[in-house]
Amino acid sequence: MxxxxxxxxxxxxxxxxxxxxxxxxxxxxxxxxxxxxxxxxxxxxxxxxxxxxxxxxxxxxxxxxxxxxxxxxxxxxxxxxxxxxxxxxxxxxxxxxxxxxxxxxxxxxxxxxxxxxxxxxDVATRAHRRVEEGESVPVKLSHVVINSPQPEALVAWYDRHLDFRLSDTLFSPHMGEMMWFLRCNPQHHSLAIARCPHVSLHHASFELRGIDEYMRGTGRLLRAGVEKVWGPGRHLAGNNTFSYFLDPQGNTVEYTTELECLDEDTWHPSLYDFTNPEVSDQWGTANPMSEFVAKKSFNDPDRGVFVAPPV
The missing domain is CATH 3.10.180.10 (2,3-Dihydroxybiphenyl 1,2-Dioxygenase, domain 1)
Incomplete structure (x- = not known):
């Protein structure tokens, strides 16, 4: 490849x-x-x-x-x-x-x-360490999901220009295809694109060491009164856990773990109906996927479109 x-x-x-x-x-x-x-x-x-x-x-x-x-x-x-x-x-x-x-x-x-x-x-690497058992700190940035009013065209753009490949797609019978998971390595997705009325950040996701650390981190945020959008649960696409929260500026951020690694030579994308509760959450522990959950992750329209940042 x-x-x-x-x-x-x-x-x-x-x-x-x-x-x-x-x-x-x-x-x-x-x-x-x-x-x-x-x-x-x-x-x-x-x-x-x-x-x-x-x-x-x-x-x-x-x-x-x-x-x-x-x-x-x-x-x-x-x-x-x-x-x-x-x-x-x-x-x-x-x-x-x-x-x-x-x-x-x-x-x-x-x-x-x-x-x-x-x-x-050629960016210099940082002195990093192995996160220990029980430590509910992010191991790494897992993936970023962006909102798009023309997602089919954007998915095609990332495929054509940057060689991102489609891993899976989410759809619903009455809204059609709604989210596309794209990969640039064997991880199920490093980028995903969601249908939305405007360009914005959907969420940024951070990998924790394992299930226990992920739950401890989720609990810390709940105890601190941080607004939870959705979770804790486990998605079907990517097979990863999820707990979504809002940061103080209204951006959605996620704690996750165990995102699937694919054999890219043999993988075939699936089309999943997210109105099936087990697609959204295999465990059944999260609050139901609803209009509230979707709208929270629409975020504010991005003010930086076609304006390069000053730094």
């Missing part, structure tokens, strides 16, 4: 209330602030070699600054930039040394709907 993108690196969010957001991700969500400066913070997951997995930036507008992916080599970065340029994709920047923590070599471009995407290689 000649895929140039290897994995998900980080998701970068801009928020009006920076201090409250930083306190949430540090004190409750349990990410580690690696580098903080006035109005910007780089937050790492304890078990991940990535320099950071969430970047927070103070801004008057709530927006997704960018979603970042890794590539194998600087040559792969150049090859992808050349391919995208040839295909008429708008490059925000050309391949060059990165000034963010860990450095590296990368570039940025707009996807079909104007999200800023970064692809990089």
């Amino acid at each position: 000649d895929r140039l993108i290897t994995h998900l690196r980080h998701v970068d969010l801009a928020v009006p209330d920076f201090d409250t957001q930083l306190a949430f991700y540090r004190d409750l969500w349990k990410l580690s602030p690696e580098t903080t400066d006035t109005g910007i913070a780089f937050l790492a997951a304890e078990g991940s070699p990535e320099q950071y997995q969430v970047r927070l930036r103070a801004d008057a507008d709530k927006r997704v600054d960018l979603i970042a992916f890794g590539a194998g080599t600087p040559g792969d970065v150049d090859a992808l930039a050349e391919k995208l340029g040839r295909d008429g994709v708008t490059l925000v920047s050309t391949p060059d040394k990165l000034a963010t923590p860990g450095g590296g070599y990368g570039f940025r471009f707009f996807d079909l709907e104007g999200r800023t995407i970064e692809v990089s290689a």
Whole structure:
């Protein structure tokens, strides 16, 4: 497979209330602030070699600054930039040394709907550690799900330009196809696309060590009074656990574990009817999938469409 993108690196969010957001991700969500400066913070997951997995930036507008992916080599970065340029994709920047923590070599471009995407290689790894039994801290950023008013076209765009492959699709008999799970490696999904009236972040998901740690983390957030959207439960597509919460700015964030790894040579995508309760939650422990749950994850329309972040 000649895929140039290897994995998900980080998701970068801009928020009006920076201090409250930083306190949430540090004190409750349990990410580690690696580098903080006035109005910007780089937050790492304890078990991940990535320099950071969430970047927070103070801004008057709530927006997704960018979603970042890794590539194998600087040559792969150049090859992808050349391919995208040839295909008429708008490059925000050309391949060059990165000034963010860990450095590296990368570039940025707009996807079909104007999200800023970064692809990089040769980023220095962070001193990370094995998360121990009972520690309810994120091991890594698992996946990012984005909302789209034209999801079929967006799925085709990520397939054509970035070689993301479809793992599974969710549908309902009265609404049609609603969510597409896309992979850039054997993990069931690093990116997913949900149907929504507007462009926005659906959720960012963080992997915990195992079921016990995932439940402890879920319980910590419940005890702290963080608004739970959906969970705890276990999805059928991806076979992963889920507990969805709202951060202080109304973004949905998820604790998960045990996301399925696929044999890409033999995998065939399934079409799952999510009105079947066992598709949404195999365990039957989560609150039912409802209009409330769906609307909470619609989020506010993204204010950063076709506007590259200043940093």
